[in-house]
Amino acid sequence: MTNRAFRPAAPLIALVVGILLMLPLFVESTYALHMMILIFISVITGSSWNILGGYTGQYSVGHAAYFGVGAYTTMMLLQFRQVPPWYGVWAGAAAALVIALIIGSICFRLRGPYFVLASIAVAEIVRVSALNLKNITNGAEGILVTEIPPWTVGGATITDWQSKVPFYYVGLVFALVVILVSRLVRSSKLGYYFQAIREDQDAAHSLGINLTLYKNAALSISAIFTSLAGSLYAVYVGFIDPSTVLGLDLSVQILMIGIIGGVGTILGPVVGALVLVPLSEALRSNVIAQGLINSGLVREDSAVGAFLKENLAHAHVLIYGILVVIVILFMPDGVLGFVRRIAVKKAKA
Amino acid sequence: MAILEIRHVSKFFGGLAANSGVSFEVAEGMVMGLIGPNGAGKTTLFNCITGYYPPSTGEVIFAGRRMNGLQPDRVCKLGMVRTWQKVRPLTNLSVLDNVIVGALCRTNSVKRARDIAAEQLRLVRLDHKNALAAGALPIGERKKLEVARVLATRPKLLLLDEVMGGLNPAESEEIIRLILDIRHAGITQMVIEHDMKAIMRLSDRIVVLNSGAKLAEGPPEEIVRDPRVIEAYLGPGE
Numbered sequence: 001m002t003n004r005a006f007r008p009a010a011p012l013i014a015l016v017v018g019i020l021l022m023l024p025l026f027v028e029s030t031y032a033l034h035m036m037i038l039i040f041i042s043v044i045t046g047s048s049w050n051i052l053g054g055y056t057g058q059y060s061v062g063h064a065a066y067f068g069v070g071a072y073t074t075m076m077l078l079q080f081r082q083v084p085p086w087y088g089v090w091a092g093a094a095a096a097l098v099i100a101l102i103i104g105s106i107c108f109r110l111r112g113p114y115f116v117l118a119s120i121a122v123a124e125i126v127r128v129s130a131l132n133l134k135n136i137t138n139g140a141e142g143i144l145v146t147e148i149p150p151w152t153v154g155g156a157t158i159t160d161w162q163s164k165v166p167f168y169y170v171g172l173v174f175a176l177v178v179i180l181v182s183r184l185v186r187s188s189k190l191g192y193y194f195q196a197i198r199e200d201q202d203a204a205h206s207l208g209i210n211l212t213l214y215k216n217a218a219l220s221i222s223a224i225f226t227s228l229a230g231s232l233y234a235v236y237v238g239f240i241d242p243s244t245v246l247g248l249d250l251s252v253q254i255l256m257i258g259i260i261g262g263v264g265t266i267l268g269p270v271v272g273a274l275v276l277v278p279l280s281e282a283l284r285s286n287v288i289a290q291g292l293i294n295s296g297l298v299r300e301d302s303a304v305g306a307f308l309k310e311n312l313a314h315a316h317v318l319i320y321g322i323l324v325v326i327v328i329l330f331m332p333d334g335v336l337g338f339v340r341r342i343a344v345k346k347a348k349a
Numbered sequence: 350m351a352i353l354e355i356r357h358v359s360k361f362f363g364g365l366a367a368n369s370g371v372s373f374e375v376a377e378g379m380v381m382g383l384i385g386p387n388g389a390g391k392t393t394l395f396n397c398i399t400g401y402y403p404p405s406t407g408e409v410i411f412a413g414r415r416m417n418g419l420q421p422d423r424v425c426k427l428g429m430v431r432t433w434q435k436v437r438p439l440t441n442l443s444v445l446d447n448v449i450v451g452a453l454c455r456t457n458s459v460k461r462a463r464d465i466a467a468e469q470l471r472l473v474r475l476d477h478k479n480a481l482a483a484g485a486l487p488i489g490e491r492k493k494l495e496v497a498r499v500l501a502t503r504p505k506l507l508l509l510d511e512v513m514g515g516l517n518p519a520e521s522e523e524i525i526r527l528i529l530d531i532r533h534a535g536i537t538q539m540v541i542e543h544d545m546k547a548i549m550r551l552s553d554r555i556v557v558l559n560s561g562a563k564l565a566e567g568p569p570e571e572i573v574r575d576p577r578v579i580e581a582y583l584g585p586g587e
Contacts, residue, residue, distance in 0.1 A: 189453050189462075196450045199439035206399065206433075208425035208454035208502055 020172055024165045033164040037236060039277045040171030041229045046257030046269030047178040048225035051185060053255070054264035056218040057198025058108075059116050062123030063226055063254040065103065066096040068246035070227025071234035072130060075143045078235070084149050089231040096227030097220055099126065104216040111201065120248065127246035142241025145234075167236045174232060178225045182266050185221065194218050198264070226254070260327055262334030271336045279323065283316035352377040352506055352537050353398070353429075358407035360390075360397050360561075367393040368561045370407070375506070380532050381539045382552030382569070386581060389558040391541045392434055395508050399431045400424040412505065425454060428505035432495040432512060434541070440484035444475060447483045447494055451501035462501075469497040473527060489520040496527060506537045513544050525551060549573065557581070 027033060045067060053059045070092035077083035077091055107118040130137045137143070150160040159166040185191045193214045196204040205211055234240045244250070253276075261272025282288055289308040292298045298305045312319075331338040351374035360368040368390045375381045383391050397404040398411075400421040409416040411429055419427075439447050448466035449459065456462050470476040473493040478486065483494060492512050499507060509528070513521045521544060528551055531538060542548040548555065549569045557565040557572060559581045565572060572578055 187459065189457050189459060192446065192450050192453055192459065192462075195442060195446075196439055199441060200437045202401075203433065203437035203439065204450070205421045206425060206431055207451050207498065208422050208430075209450075210420070210422045 017176065024168055030164055033168050035278065035281065037164065037167050037171045038281070039273050040168075040175045041233050041236075042253075042257050042273035042277050043175040043270050044171075044178050044229035044232075045226055045254045046261065046272050047175075047182050047266075048222045048229070049254050049258040050264065050269050051182060051194070051225075052218045052222040053258050054268065055186065055191060055194040055198065056215060058215060058218065059255070060119040060219075060222075061116050061248075061251050061255055062103070062119035062121075063222075064246050064248065064250040065099060065123040065126040066223040066226035067230035067233070067250060067254070068126065068130065068240075068242070069096045069099050070230030071240050071245040072137060072143075073227075074231035075145060075234045075240055076137065078148070079143050079145055082149070084151065085231065085235045086151055089228060092227045092231045093224045096223045096230075100219045100223035101216060104219045108212055108215045108219075120251070123246070123251055124248065127242050127248075130242040130246055137242075140241060140243075142239055142244075143234075145238045148235065161235075167232070171232055171236075174225075174228050178228075179266065179270065181221070181225070186266060190214070190217060195264075256324060260324065260334055262336035265334075265336055268334055268336045272334070275335055280316065280320055283312075283319050286312060288312060350377050351375060352412055353539070354408075354410040355394075355398070356408040356410065358394065358397055358404045358409060360393055360402060361405045366561050368397065368404075368558075371558070371561075371563050372407075373556050373563065373566055375537060375539055376554075377537055378532070378535055379537060379553040380528065380551050381537075382548040382555040383539055383541045383558065384543075384545075384548055384555060384572075385558035385564070388560075390561040391558055392510055393561075394558070395431055395510055395539075395541065399429060399508060425502055425504075428503075429508070430499045430502050430504045430506075431508035432492075432499055432510055434510040434514065436488070436491045436495050438483035438486065438491050438494055440482065442483055443479065444481050444483050444486065444494055445470065445479040448498050448501045451498040454502040465501055466497075469501045472500070472530070473497045474523070488515050489517070489523075492516065492520075492524065493527070496524075500531070500536075504536060506539065507531065509538060509540045511541050511543065513542060513547055521547060545573075 023036070024033065045063065049060065049063050073092035073095040074085050074088035077088040078085055083091070103119070103122045107115055107122060110118050131139055133139070148161045151158045185194070193204070193209050196207065196209060197211060197214060201211060230245060234245065257269050257272035257276055259272070260275055261270065262268030286309065289312040292308060293300045293305055298308060300306070300309065327335065333341070353375040355371055355373050358368055358371045359366060371394060383394070385391055393402070396402045398409050398416070400416065400419050400423065403418055411427065414427065416424060439450065442450070445463070445466055448469055449462045452462035452465040453459070456465070467476065467479070470479060473496055475490060475493045475497060478490060483491070486494060496509070496512060513524050516524065525547055528538060528540065540548065540551060552569050555567065555569055555572045556563060557578050564581055565575045565578050567575070
């Protein structure tokens, strides 16, 4: 089956984008906007990972490095040098590019599982460095932003960053740009070469493809966009430390978004983000236990009800893990691949 | 004029000499057959020529240029490309996309590459399978796909490693005709083959390898009568 089946039509895309652009005008719930911003950040990271992991077949489990380098560069410039974040973001992207080229030159000598291990190791080096370079990064204390200067262009204030709305739009624009870039890369020479490397490195090499060059190109594109997500996250949350923006669990989360939705497809990471972000939020904030009780399925004063209410929220990582395993076992092509297969079956029947 | 010169090429793996002191020339436009018993070092020689291994000693000169130490992608760009004994289709890509990857060697435009690819697939008579995933092809068509893909890189010299291996007589016949067509188009070819009848028909000249060294070289009718060649294949007579 080709990936070209089940491609959403242009009017549908325009409709979805239109709704997303208007959303903050109608939705007043800050929690809803917060969820949307988290989803955008996940779409950006998942799509970025997908360019390297999905298209090129180089499974990086160290993408937190680029997320964190973006986040740290923007935050250090903002807090210690008073550089506004809309400049800092680009400095963060440049820093991530430099780190990517260094990491690429080390890790791309290795193939398959050895590349995966090297990507973890190098990302850990970045995390431990951030932890120990206390005079530059504040170490484990992290960086807390006290004030974001208002964004003014020619005297007119665009935003003062006081609400979630400006972050919503920045996230939306970044996410749309990443999806567009994924689309453009896929149908270009780069995309063909990336996929040839994924399918068979030796065959690709014999057909005139410079493996080192194209793997580094994929990593560079991937790292730059991942850093944008990192910068956005940092400024939005207003606080970063090495474990949240450089940790291995973040690398795994980024990888999951790419895998759960469907590896190597343009919309896969979008689906991945739409599934995983609400899921992890729902599990973290006890809504499931509360829902079971409210629906009358479980009585609150029963032993089970009390147990769920007490413990389910603590077990969110466990449940999240189990669900991920189930998806990987039963939907090897990801959620999107699963939906497509059902659609094809229905069409044939 | 020789398009390819192999000068005293040896390749050692530890103490084992997979090739030792092999020398010969391939003239432009010809089909050079490369034969020898299993383990004679034919594929190793291909790997040395196309940049997968650097030769331990000796030189590979292609179109007047020393190739030692060049990576396979550079070798391909310079006009020398090989197929694989064990075919290597880009499984999840379509047949057409496989050949587009080859064609992109000479152009940055996907549109132009698509035109070149479609043309090559017509040439090998595989264009009715363009939209199929390469992994879904049976072995005979995979071999054709390999040939179409390397042709799309616009080579001067094509190295075919057992393109007829595992094919039935009808499929082999198609490949033989394809090789003759390619020869007609002016592309030099070096062909490793086990099917003796086929190699005799195809080759303008044959090099025989045995235990890594060159045993004999000459036109096919001389090679079949050469007692050393007969002994290497069948063992010493009584």
